[in-house]
Amino acid sequence: MKALVAALVLAASPALAAGADSGFSRWAAVIVSGDDRAAHVDSPTETFDNARRDVGKALVAHGFAAANIAEFSVEPGEHPDTKPGPADLPDIAAALKRLAVQAPDGCLVYLTSHGSPWGAVLGEKLLSPHVLARVVSEACGARPTVTVVSACFSGVFLPALAGPERMVMTAARRDRSSFGCGESDQYPFFDACVLESLPAVADFPALADRTRRCVARREQEEGMAPASHPQTFVGGRFRSPTFTGG
Secondary structure, eight states, rough: HHHHHHHHHHHHHHHHHHHHTTTTEEEEEEEEEEOOOTTTSBBBOHHHHHHHHHHHHHHTTOOGGGGEEEESOOGGOOTTOOOOSSSOOOHHHHHHHHHHHHHTTTEEEESSSOTTTTTTTTTTTEEHHHHHHHHHHHHTTTOEEEEEESSSGGGGGGGHHHTTTTEEEEEOTTOOOOOSSTTTTTHHHHHHHHHHGGGGGSSSSHHHHHHHHHHHHHHTTTOOSSSSOOEEEOOOOOOOOOOOOO
């Protein structure tokens, strides 16, 4: 009798049946490289676009659908895998809204860039925590949402982005720098640790924990101080699907 009732519920709710075992295949994702300059010097660097590109590939390998991902760069002419036009907040917001309609199970926003105590660099502008929070809320509403901000001082984003259905990962405490944004760095430390940790974990909370420990280990090994102290928030109603593939 119980099996019959369950079958009737699923038959009556095609969206529930489709989403129950879909992992991240019905999640919308926007991945943004917000700058192309090295830390403290006016020289170009590929570190943020390297991270943006390879995080996108890793997400697809672990269950996200490529059709539900949009990537943005401040130098799109150099990176044909990104959306046309430089990374611009209205275009990013529009892409997230569009993808959230076609992939309604959850949202991921991943930004890698330089940061300050007031926000993160997005091209020639500074993206504030409250503006990013508004973009996320308008597109994703109450669905499960993960926001990752990989930048110096990125802990400043945590209060604005927190919520019951939300998870937030930042590369640093609100009063600390992060590392790995120079001319010759392949990735920022935090993004490198996300990429290193992803194949070994089952979900986003586990990814945050393993990434934090990876960053601490690398900073200690390379003598970087003071420690960046990546931050994590997990809302009480947030539930992460399980990563697949890899």
